[in-house]
Amino acid sequence: MTPDADTVQLLTPEGELVSHPEYHAEVSADGLRELYRDMAWSRRMDGEGVTLQRQGELGLWPSLLGQEAAQIGAGRALRDDDYVFPSYRDHAIALCRDVDPLHLLRMFRGVSNGGWDPAEKNFHLYTLVIGSQTLHATGYAMGTAKDGAEGAVLTCFGDGATSQGDVSEAFNFAAVYNAPVVFFCQNNQWAISEGNERQTRVPLYQRARGFGFPGIRVDGNDVLACLAVTKQALERARAGEGPTLIEAFTYRMGAHTTSDDPIRYRDSEELEHWRAKDPLARVRALLESRGWADEAFFADVDTRCEERASRLRTDLRETAEPPPGNIFAHVYADGHALVDEERADFAAYQASFTDREAK
Amino acid sequence: MTVTTLPLAKALNESLRKAMEDDPKVLLMGEDIGRLGGVFRVTDGLHKDFGEGRVIDTPLAESGIVGTAIGLALRGYRPVVEIQFDGFVFPAYDQIVTQLAKMHARALGKIKLPVVIRIPYGGGIGAVEHHSESPEALFAHVAGLKVVSPSNPSDAYWMMRQAIASDDPVIFLEPKRRYWDKGEVDTGTAPASLHAAQVAREGSDLTLAAYGPMVKVCLDAAAAAAAEGRSLEVLDLRSVSPLDFDAVQTSVQKTRRLVIVHEAPVFFGSGAEIAARITERCFYHLEAPVLRVGGYHSPYPPARLEQEYLPGLDRVLDAVDRSLAY
Ligand SMILES: Cc1ncc(C[n+]2csc(CCOP(=O)(O)OP(=O)(O)O)c2C)c(N)n1
Numbered sequence: 001m002t003p004d005a006d007t008v009q010l011l012t013p014e015g016e017l018v019s020h021p022e023y024h025a026e027v028s029a030d031g032l033r034e035l036y037r038d039m040a041w042s043r044r045m046d047g048e049g050v051t052l053q054r055q056g057e058l059g060l061w062p063s064l065l066g067q068e069a070a071q072i073g074a075g076r077a078l079r080d081d082d083y084v085f086p087s088y089r090d091h092a093i094a095l096c097r098d099v100d101p102l103h104l105l106r107m108f109r110g111v112s113n114g115g116w117d118p119a120e121k122n123f124h125l126y127t128l129v130i131g132s133q134t135l136h137a138t139g140y141a142m143g144t145a146k147d148g149a150e151g152a153v154l155t156c157f158g159d160g161a162t163s164q165g166d167v168s169e170a171f172n173f174a175a176v177y178n179a180p181v182v183f184f185c186q187n188n189q190w191a192i193s194e195g196n197e198r199q200t201r202v203p204l205y206q207r208a209r210g211f212g213f214p215g216i217r218v219d220g221n222d223v224l225a226c227l228a229v230t231k232q233a234l235e236r237a238r239a240g241e242g243p244t245l246i247e248a249f250t251y252r253m254g255a256h257t258t259s260d261d262p263i264r265y266r267d268s269e270e271l272e273h274w275r276a277k278d279p280l281a282r283v284r285a286l287l288e289s290r291g292w293a294d295e296a297f298f299a300d301v302d303t304r305c306e307e308r309a310s311r312l313r314t315d316l317r318e319t320a321e322p323p324p325g326n327i328f329a330h331v332y333a334d335g336h337a338l339v340d341e342e343r344a345d346f347a348a349y350q351a352s353f354t355d356r357e358a359k
Numbered sequence: 360m361t362v363t364t365l366p367l368a369k370a371l372n373e374s375l376r377k378a379m380e381d382d383p384k385v386l387l388m389g390e391d392i393g394r395l396g397g398v399f400r401v402t403d404g405l406h407k408d409f410g411e412g413r414v415i416d417t418p419l420a421e422s423g424i425v426g427t428a429i430g431l432a433l434r435g436y437r438p439v440v441e442i443q444f445d446g447f448v449f450p451a452y453d454q455i456v457t458q459l460a461k462m463h464a465r466a467l468g469k470i471k472l473p474v475v476i477r478i479p480y481g482g483g484i485g486a487v488e489h490h491s492e493s494p495e496a497l498f499a500h501v502a503g504l505k506v507v508s509p510s511n512p513s514d515a516y517w518m519m520r521q522a523i524a525s526d527d528p529v530i531f532l533e534p535k536r537r538y539w540d541k542g543e544v545d546t547g548t549a550p551a552s553l554h555a556a557q558v559a560r561e562g563s564d565l566t567l568a569a570y571g572p573m574v575k576v577c578l579d580a581a582a583a584a585a586a587e588g589r590s591l592e593v594l595d596l597r598s599v600s601p602l603d604f605d606a607v608q609t610s611v612q613k614t615r616r617l618v619i620v621h622e623a624p625v626f627f628g629s630g631a632e633i634a635a636r637i638t639e640r641c642f643y644h645l646e647a648p649v650l651r652v653g654g655y656h657s658p659y660p661p662a663r664l665e666q667e668y669l670p671g672l673d674r675v676l677d678a679v680d681r682s683l684a685y
Binding site: 136 | 417418420422423425426428429430431432433435436450453457458461462463464465467468469471473502503505525526527554600601603
């Protein structure tokens with residue numbers, strides 16, 4: 001699928017600004033450098049995830065390579081009091097929310113099934129069941145509206161997820177209750193090996209209209225456009241004007257996850273076509289053409305990324321294994337007799353080994 | 360005076376009303392629960408008194424109802440969800456099992472999901488397909504969920520209050536054929552704990568263990584058996600998960616015989632779990648194998664056949680005879 005003329009773009013792949021009747025790029029030297037730093041760190045952190053998986057430190061890693069602009073654009077559009085319900089590939093948005101990337105790595109290492117406090121950073125746990133979180137986001141947004149609170153809710157999902165009933169149910173609930181939620185679909189063209197043509201017969205952003213709210217397609221490799229479009233959608237939500245669907249038209253450059261082999265289902269031409277639209281390269285081109293960044297700046301970004309990646313690697317390797325008794329931790333808030341009984345049996349069984357070793 | 364005589368459905372209604380009065384965060388969600396008051400009228404009048412912001416008529420989408428209830432709970436609300444009929448919970452089963460049950464543990468206890476899912480369940484009312492099922496084992500098997508079922512109006516009132524107060528997700532199974540049965544409800548007396556079994560009738564020869572709609576059948580069976588000089592104890596389990604095995608053990612150590620009765624299919628049902636554990640705990644006390652009476656391994660039959668399918672007085676007494684014959 002190709003984006004149509006309605007696609008919002010503010011920065012071309014060549015690094016040139018274009019004007020749009022409705023959306024405007026926020027360009028200052030500092031702002032643009034920050035966006036570049038964010039994307040560079042996301043890419044580096046993500047690459048570290050892939051490497052660590054290859055080294056056997058992680059069981060799996062879903063790479064965001066190619067989706068940095070979509071995620072940083074959406075992530076930097078958020079206000080502190082907004083709440084995010086992510087999918088499982090939204091590492092860059094997690095970074096924007098100041099979630100320690102160690103949490104993300106630990107989840108894919110198998111230390112936890114989530115493990116962070118969602119309320120601390122207004123960033124919910126990753127959701128692995130495709131599309132489920134869009135309903136949680138909608139319910140949360142319904143609650144936000146009831147509370148008379150100002151924040152909006154952003155929820156992320158893929159193009160494949162739009163085929164799930166839950167996503168359609170979420171669209172409908174959000175519309176019916178005018179919930180302050182922004183549906184952020186990263187259409188990275190592939191749902192593992194299934195392309196868009198296996199998910200939909202109409203451009204995804206057009207679906208929103210059938211539910212009674214606006215849908216917008218944005219160039220998902222253009223961080224300025226993603227930022228502007230998401231900001232406006234969040235403002236609409238906060239102003240009580242209800243949900244918006246954003247389709248960030250982008251591309252997953254890597255494998256679906258580290259266990260996937262994309263060579264079996266997609267060709268290198270497609271990859272090259274999208275490589276030319278790289279989200280970082282176009283911001284770099286703009287920074288250079290404006291004289292807002294020089295070689296030293298980019299070298300500094302790289303050095304800092306390396307330092308952070310190396311610290312992350314060390315921290316991950318030093319992560320303690322969870323104690324076996326954790327199986328029984330937090331199953332219920334109010335406790336459960338069966339869990340208590342099994343915990344005691346398990347402890348006694350474990351202790352029987354220690355006793356034998358001691359002898 | 361706080362004692363009134365109410366049908367079970369009305370006791371639930373009073374319970375929901377009290378919970379909503381006490382806590383503005385309690386919300387009701389479901390299909391037709393607003394102006395109609397629910398197809399069984401359990402939410403009757405609540406829409407009028409609390410408004411559509413707290414008694415929410417939802418789109419016809421069970422996954423949507425439970426999924427958004429999760430979101431509302433994350434935001435600090437205490438949603439009480441009505442699934443219109445037992446057979447329609449399955450579109451929401453995904454949200455219940457994969458999300459609702461696990462999220463507390465995934466967040467290392469940092470988030471709580473006080474969601475109650477009310478399901479009118481079980482047969483005996485001559486309903487059409489999908490309106491008479493007993494899915495308790497499917498929920499009890501899932502860690503993170505609690506599963507309870509009252510058998511009388513007093514328990515209906517108090518167990519609902521306790522389920523709403525619980526910080527865990529509770530599957531609240533309402534025995535629909537008992538909705539119109541009346542009983543005394545003392546709204547002033549402190550209740551038994553939500554998960555404690557209670558002796559509904561004392562006896563010394565054999566224990567009948569049941570919950571929800573089958574408690575009355577067992578009480579009737581015990582009355583019939585008494586006429587023949589047999590003393591049956593009836594244990595109302597009230598909670599399927601957690602299950603009060605201590606109470607079952609105490610009763611079995613006294614009577615030395617156990618028959619478990621439920622409407623759900625026997626195969627892999629809650630009776631199997633009880634039988635296994637009680638065999639382990641009471642091996643030297645038992646005079647007979649633990650027996651089970653329940654539904655067959657068949658889809659719930661058409662209404663004209665449900666009396667064959669459901670355990671009635673005769674099948675319960677037959678199992679009692681078999682147990683006593685050992
Ligand atoms: C309900 C469900 N079905 C299947 C899967 C297995 N699965 C994991 S990711 C995926 C593809 C999802 O594609 P998409 O929604 O486009 O998101 P993307 O991975 O491209 O970001 C599938 C089928 C799952 N996690 N959940």
